[in-house]
Amino acid sequence: MTDTTISEKTVAEVAAAAAGAARAFAATAPRERGAALVAVADALDAHAAELIAIAMRETGLTEARLTGELKRTSWQLRLFADTIVDGAYLDARIDAADPEYVIGPRPDVRRVLEPVGPVLNFAASNFPFAFSVAGGDSAAALAAGCPLVVKAHSGHLELSRRTAEVVTAALAGAGMPEGVFQLIEGQANGVELLKDERIRAGAFTGSTHVGRLLADIAASRPRPIPFYGELGSVNPAYATYADQALLDGFVASVAGSAGQLCTKPGFLFVPEDADLTSVPAAAGAVAEHRLLNPGIGRAFAGRRDAVLGAPGATVLSAGEIREDEAGQRYATPTVVAVDVDTLRAHQEELLEESFGPLSIIVRYTDAAVLPELHRDLFPGNLTATVHARPEELADGSLADLVDALADTSGRVLFGGWPTGVSVTPAMQHGGPYPATTSDATSVGTAAITRFLRGVAYQSAPQELLPAPLRDDNPWGVPQHRSAAGGSTEWGSFAR
Amino acid sequence: MTDTTISEKTVAEVAAAAAGAARAFAATAPRERGAALVAVADALDAHAAELIAIAMRETGLTEARLTGELKRTSWQLRLFADTIVDGAYLDARIDAADPEYVIGPRPDVRRVLEPVGPVLNFAASNFPFAFSVAGGDSAAALAAGCPLVVKAHSGHLELSRRTAEVVTAALAGAGMPEGVFQLIEGQANGVELLKDERIRAGAFTGSTHVGRLLADIAASRPRPIPFYGELGSVNPAYATYADQALLDGFVASVAGSAGQLCTKPGFLFVPEDADLTSVPAAAGAVAEHRLLNPGIGRAFAGRRDAVLGAPGATVLSAGEIREDEAGQRYATPTVVAVDVDTLRAHQEELLEESFGPLSIIVRYTDAAVLPELHRDLFPGNLTATVHARPEELADGSLADLVDALADTSGRVLFGGWPTGVSVTPAMQHGGPYPATTSDATSVGTAAITRFLRGVAYQSAPQELLPAPLRDDNPWGVPQHRSAAGGSTEWGSFAR
Numbered sequence: 010m011t012d013t014t015i016s017e018k019t020v021a022e023v024a025a026a027a028a029g030a031a032r033a034f035a036a037t038a039p040r041e042r043g044a045a046l047v048a049v050a051d052a053l054d055a056h057a058a059e060l061i062a063i064a065m066r067e068t069g070l071t072e073a074r075l076t077g078e079l080k081r082t083s084w085q086l087r088l089f090a091d092t093i094v095d096g097a098y099l100d101a102r103i104d105a106a107d108p109e110y111v112i113g114p115r116p117d118v119r120r121v122l123e124p125v126g127p128v129l130n131f132a133a134s135n136f137p138f139a140f141s142v143a144g145g146d147s148a149a150a151l152a153a154g155c156p157l158v159v160k161a162h163s164g165h166l167e168l169s170r171r172t173a174e175v176v177t178a179a180l181a182g183a184g185m186p187e188g189v190f191q192l193i194e195g196q197a198n199g200v201e202l203l204k205d206e207r208i209r210a211g212a213f214t215g216s217t218h219v220g221r222l223l224a225d226i227a228a229s230r231p232r233p234i235p236f237y238g239e240l241g242s243v244n245p246a247y248a249t250y251a252d253q254a255l256l257d258g259f260v261a262s263v264a265g266s267a268g269q270l271c272t273k274p275g276f277l278f279v280p281e282d283a284d285l286t287s288v289p290a291a292a293g294a295v296a297e298h299r300l301l302n303p304g305i306g307r308a309f310a311g312r313r314d315a316v317l318g319a320p321g322a323t324v325l326s327a328g329e330i331r332e333d334e335a336g337q338r339y340a341t342p343t344v345v346a347v348d349v350d351t352l353r354a355h356q357e358e359l360l361e362e363s364f365g366p367l368s369i370i371v372r373y374t375d376a377a378v379l380p381e382l383h384r385d386l387f388p389g390n391l392t393a394t395v396h397a398r399p400e401e402l403a404d405g406s407l408a409d410l411v412d413a414l415a416d417t418s419g420r421v422l423f424g425g426w427p428t429g430v431s432v433t434p435a436m437q438h439g440g441p442y443p444a445t446t447s448d449a450t451s452v453g454t455a456a457i458t459r460f461l462r463g464v465a466y467q468s469a470p471q472e473l474l475p476a477p478l479r480d481d482n483p484w485g486v487p488q489h490r491s492a493a494g495g496s497t498e499w500g501s502f503a504r
Numbered sequence: 505m506t507d508t509t510i511s512e513k514t515v516a517e518v519a520a521a522a523a524g525a526a527r528a529f530a531a532t533a534p535r536e537r538g539a540a541l542v543a544v545a546d547a548l549d550a551h552a553a554e555l556i557a558i559a560m561r562e563t564g565l566t567e568a569r570l571t572g573e574l575k576r577t578s579w580q581l582r583l584f585a586d587t588i589v590d591g592a593y594l595d596a597r598i599d600a601a602d603p604e605y606v607i608g609p610r611p612d613v614r615r616v617l618e619p620v621g622p623v624l625n626f627a628a629s630n631f632p633f634a635f636s637v638a639g640g641d642s643a644a645a646l647a648a649g650c651p652l653v654v655k656a657h658s659g660h661l662e663l664s665r666r667t668a669e670v671v672t673a674a675l676a677g678a679g680m681p682e683g684v685f686q687l688i689e690g691q692a693n694g695v696e697l698l699k700d701e702r703i704r705a706g707a708f709t710g711s712t713h714v715g716r717l718l719a720d721i722a723a724s725r726p727r728p729i730p731f732y733g734e735l736g737s738v739n740p741a742y743a744t745y746a747d748q749a750l751l752d753g754f755v756a757s758v759a760g761s762a763g764q765l766c767t768k769p770g771f772l773f774v775p776e777d778a779d780l781t782s783v784p785a786a787a788g789a790v791a792e793h794r795l796l797n798p799g800i801g802r803a804f805a806g807r808r809d810a811v812l813g814a815p816g817a818t819v820l821s822a823g824e825i826r827e828d829e830a831g832q833r834y835a836t837p838t839v840v841a842v843d844v845d846t847l848r849a850h851q852e853e854l855l856e857e858s859f860g861p862l863s864i865i866v867r868y869t870d871a872a873v874l875p876e877l878h879r880d881l882f883p884g885n886l887t888a889t890v891h892a893r894p895e896e897l898a899d900g901s902l903a904d905l906v907d908a909l910a911d912t913s914g915r916v917l918f919g920g921w922p923t924g925v926s927v928t929p930a931m932q933h934g935g936p937y938p939a940t941t942s943d944a945t946s947v948g949t950a951a952i953t954r955f956l957r958g959v960a961y962q963s964a965p966q967e968l969l970p971a972p973l974r975d976d977n978p979w980g981v982p983q984h985r986s987a988a989g990g991s992t993e994w995g996s997f998a999r
Contacts, residue, residue, distance in 0.1 A: 032907055081607045100950075102930035112576045112927060116920060120930035120950070123910065125943065206883070209936075228723035232884060232937040388701070389727065402965040411968050412527055415618065420960040423968070425611060432607060434986045435597035435615035437960035441704075442727040448620065448957035455595075455615070455958060462943035463950055465915040465932035470897040473906050473918070491929045 020201045023191050027127035027156040028207040030188030035124045035154045037185070038476070038484050039099075042154060043090035045183035049151075050083035050090075052179035053143060053172070060171060064137045067165040069299030069337065074266055075138070082138040085145055085432050089152035092434075092454040096486025098122065098461075101477040106468075107493035116468045119478040122461035124154035125235075126209035129202055131223065133214035134164040134301050135269045135364075141165065142172040142192065145432070145452050146212035146237070151180075151189070153460035155210070158191045160199035162215075164302040169194075203227060210235045210460055214271070214451065217241035217362070217443045224446045237459050238446040239439060241362045243275035244427045245387050246394035247379055247410060249401055251283035259368070260291040262426035264342045267298035268366035269305065272392050272427040275362060278379065281372045285325060285346060288370070292326035292342040299339050300365060306330075306338030309365030313343050316367060319358040321351035328366065342366040349373050349382065360386060380413040389441035392427035393418040417441055419450065515696045518686050522622035522651040523702040525683030530619045530649045532680070533971070533979050534594075538585035540678035541647060545578035545585075547674035548638060548667070555667060559632045562660040564794030564832065569761055570633070577633040580640055580927050584647035587929075587949040591981025593617070593956075596972040601963075602988035611963045614973040617956035619649035620730075621704030624697055626718065628709035629659040629796050630764045630859075636660070637667040637687065640927070640947050641707035641732070646675075646684070648955035650705070653686045655694035659797040664689075698722060705730045705955055709766070709946065712736035712857070712938045719941045732954050733941040734934065736857045738770035739922045740882050741889035742874055742905060744896055746778035754863070755786040757921035759837045762793035763861035764800065767887050767922040770857060773874065776867045780820060780841060783865070787821035787837040794834050795860060801825075801833030804860030808838050811862060814853040816846035823861065837861040844868050844877065855881060875908040884936035887922035888913040912936055914945065 018026070034042075053060070061075045068075075092098060099121050106117040128150040133140035140146070142159050150157045161169035173192040180190050193202060203211055203226050211227050211234060213220050220240035227236035248255060259277050279285070300306035310330050317324060328343035343366065352359055352371050359369060373379060387393070393414035397407060402423065414421045419440030430438055436453030439445035449459045464475075471479055477486045513521070529537075548555070556570045563570075587593060594616050601612040623645040628635035635641070637654050645652045656664035668687035675685055688697060698706055698721050706722050706729060708715050715735035722731035743750060754772050774780070795801035805825050812819060823838035838861065847854055847866050854864060868874060882888070888909035892902060897918065909916045914935030925933055931948030934940035944954045959970075966974055972981045 031911075077608065084607045102950075104926075104928040104930040110926065110928075112579045113572065113924070115926040115928060118915075118926065118928055118930040120932050120948075126911070224728070225723070228720070228728075233719070233723075233941060234937075235942060399965075403967050405967065407968065415959050415961075415970075416526075416621070419958065420613075420962060421964070422962040423964045425963060429608070431599075431605065431610040431613065433599040433605075433610060433613055434984065435599040435613040435960055437615050437958040439958070442729075446728065447730060450958055453615075455597075463914065463932040463934070463945055464910050465930055466910075467915060467917040468920055469916070469918045470894075472898050472900065473902065475910075489929065 020198050024205040024207040026188035030156040030186045031126050033186040034189050039093040039096050043094045045185050046086045046090040048183040049179040050086040052175045053083045056175050063168045068137050068301050078138045086148045089148045093152050096484050099477045101488045103488050104491040105493045118467050120463050120465040121477045123464045125460050125462050128155045128210045129158045129208045131160045131213040132162040134162050137165040137168050140214045142169050143176050149456040150460045153457050155460045156189045161194045213238040239451050240443045242391035242444045243362050244392045245276040246274045247278045248396035251279040253287045256287050257291050262428045263368040264295040264366050270428050276369050278371045281374045288325045292344050295342050297339040297341050303336035312363040315358045319355045322347050346370040380409040383413045389444045390418045391444045392420045394422040515693050519700040519702040521683035525651040525681045526621050528681040529684050534588040534591050538589045540680045541581045541585040543678040544674040545581040547670045548578045551670050558663045563632050573633045581643045584643045588647050591979050594972045596983045598983050599986040600988045613962050615958050615960040616972045618959045620955050620957050623650045623705045624653045624703045626655045626708040627657040629657045632660040635709045637664050638671050644951040645955045648952050650955045651684045656689045708733040734946050735938045737886035737939045738857050739887045740771040741769045742773045743891035746774040748782045751782050752786050757923045758863040759790040759861050765923050771864050773866045776869045783820045787839050790837050792834040792836050798831040807858040810853045814850045817842050841865040875904040878908045884939045885913045886939045887915045889917040
């Protein structure tokens with residue numbers, strides 16, 4: 010087993026090890042790399058009891074939640090294995106040489122997506138499995154063939170180290186080159202490595218403040234690199250009605266995992282005459298839940314004070330915060346109600362994401378203002394949700410609102426709640442800033458494209474072509490061929 | 505015909521017009537948008553004589569070159585029409601709801617690539633058609649369905665205005681919404697618009713200095729946006745031999761369009777014993793060619809002085825620069841030779857791109873040092889070229905070099921010269937910084953992906969889904985379906 014922690018290596022040594030593994034890892038066939046991902050998934054599943062016990066102690070999350078999260082994490086690795094195995098993700102394109110090409114003789118040109126090189130992934134606090142050491146960004150980078158360095162989140166260091174051991178052993182057992190996976194600790198080390206020329210892309214899940222700081226570092230390097238950060242989102246929901254079932258679902262979504270989810274609905278818009286009398290009881294019935302760590306607890310307490318103190322806010326459920334002797338805070342849900350004018354007037358107190366069990370219900374008098382209001386106040390979110398009656402969904406009256414939501418969000422939901430993101434080919438978890446620093450998704454199989462770049466080979470001998478571009482196609486990948494004589498596979502419109 | 509120049513609108517009005525067109529333009533079917541691109545191509549072809557005459561006067565480029573470039577430009581528009589018409593570029597994905605999904609019940613999720621919104625494209629000086637008003641970035645943005653604002657290059661303003669009139673009329677004639685295409689002038693206006701929240705992506709072709717400035721502005725906005733800049737490249741070529749035919753080809757590639765091409769080979773590595781005696785005659789036989797504008801002429805003269813003055817440089821062809829009374833400069837090719845040690849020792853004078861007819865031949869004694877030398881000195885280029893004998897291409901001895909070239913370049917050529925980029929599905933024109941500010945391509949059909957972002961719709965009623973995601977599939981696009989029951993179209997590896 011190779012060294013996995015920064016305590017045993019300098020940052021420069023970590024970068025060198027990652028860079029040293031890049032070529033051999035990039036050359037692995039998708040089937041081999043897929044088998045390695047499955048080996049990691051199997052190893053995580055085999056160590057589930059041990060890992061979940063550590064995670065419960067370090068994060069305060071429940072066994073049920075963590076059991077589901079680990080299952081999701083190993084499934085995610087399997088899904089990426091499945092995604093790469095047929096090689097379609099390589100988008101191999103082969104243009105035959107064409108002496109009669111309309112704009113002049115064209116050579117044989119072949120293009121394939123290749124791994125960008127070493128990736129540095131900053132783990133999140135709130136998903137100690139699914140967005141951490143072996144989480145989605147890690148799975149996508151490894152699937153793409155990029156050596157990976159994970160910067161552990163300080164909130165679950167023991168879990169990070171143990172997970173890293175499991176991952177490292179599984180990758181080694183599957184024959185992957187040494188250096189393809191490394192763990193580092195400490196924000197300063199993470200920043201130093203992000204500035205290292207050998208790192209070719211960054212990934213991050215966390216706060217807007219830290220994410221923007223890191224994105225700015227990546228962009229201001231002598232040679233900038235892409236930085237895929239998932240920063241902040243308040244996930245507004247718009248309801249044309251609000252019955253008790255809807256409000257109970259809302260409170261459950263706000264309270265789950267103590268509201269420490271990037272897709273928690275932070276705002277629910279309801280008609281002025283909606284009956285909200287069930288909310289206090291629903292919120293009051295939620296048991297207290299520990300916040301992830303003292304820093305998050307402190308920040309949440311501050312946000313809660315600001316929201317509760319906003320002029321014009323009606324408190325539906327004040328919730329409670331209790332601090333124990335270790336500085337950990339335990340919270341029950343806070344829900345306030347405001348009208349649209351109050352929201353507009355007190356954006357400073359109200360609009361910022363509250364990372365914890367808090368949400369704001371906004372009463373509106375005129376649904377027609379919602380599309381413009383949304384564009385003004387919520388320019389970038391992971392999700393936006395619509396709750397409407399079937400006849401309203403069918404009659405076209407919501408088209409302007411849906412257009413505004415799609416223009417500003419990565420995922421638009423109709424019914425249901427945005428928490429509980431599934432991991433599937435069609436998932437999009439990323440949207441206009443600050444939801445993400447790019448528009449790319451960090452969940453679902455499309456996330457792999459972030460860690461790939463196109464390389465074209467012109468008039469190359471078969472011996473020097475990457476496997477996916479060779480005529481004998483040893484990996485059996487789909488090859489999109491553009492024949493000589495003016496015909497391409499891409500349609501027949503322009504001719 | 506709509507207004508097309510900033511003289512008639514404020515920057516804010518331009519941004520508002522682009523944003524106002526976004527929704528209607530995004531809703532156009534690919535076939536309609538493709539027809540509009542073809543209409544633009546037809547209009548450019550119909551105005552060829554007039555446009556080429558203006559371009560000759562403004563840029564000093566030859567009629568033959570400009571005729572070819574305009575043909576390439578209209579072809580490029582047709583190729584993008586062809587690329588979008590079948591809708592495959594939308595990457596429509598439909599995951600069926602699955603109550604038995606392994607990580608928990610999953611809803612119906614559908615994802616499609618949608619236009620990012622208004623794009624601001626900064627035109628280049630050196631391709632008054634192909635990388636300017638109706639050039640590659642413009643074609644890609646319009647094909648994607650993004651309203652486009654082009655910032656005209658000051659070097660060919662009259663041509664830019666006339667081209668914009670032709671484009672605007674053609675788009676209007678094809679029924680595209682007002683505001684989908686606008687032209688602005690002036691660097692200050694360009695910068696102001698780049699900072700406008702309504703602009704969602706930037707594109708640029710030009711110098712490293714200006715490109716980095718704009719990229720930094722895009723990255724430092726309160727809400728950063730992707731910026732696709734193509735900045736600088738010196739396109740090293742590595743030859744295992746150098747006969748007269750090879751050297752003649754090299755000189756022709758360096759001298760074409762007075763060396764003012766982003767793919768001009770700025771360095772040619774040859775064995776120490778290569779016979780370079782034919783170079784002075786070949787370079788001396790090239791007629792003088794005007795540089796694009798006084799600023800470029802002045803900068804080239806400065807770079808030429810620096811290279812000619814570098815200690816250890818042997819002048820093979822000094823070339824000449826003549827300045828006329830209007831401040832335009834006319835040049836013949838400059839070629840110098842250095843050895844590897846001199847190149848390493850005088851990187852400051854030698855490594856920077858010389859935008860004009862100048863190149864440096866580097867003599868090496870040991871081919872084994874080339875891969876590491878290349879990685880050290882040339883970390884980011886559009887292209888890299890190998891010239892080798894057939895037996896060398898076949899025997900594996902070049903594998904390390906090719907790996908280094910692919911790791912640092914967007915396109916690797918075997919034989920031939922990198923100038924004369926073809927426009928095809930497999931072309932890649934973009935590579936690690938500073939070749940481009942992202943790894944994306946700005947030439948070829950893959951360039952469209954820069955102006956698209958994924959949006960997912962969860963449990964959406966058919967009436968509110970975008971056309972490509974509807975079950976009745978009115979545009980007839982390929983829909984990748986992931987069925988319930990654990991099977992996907994993406995392979996069968998993980999199950």
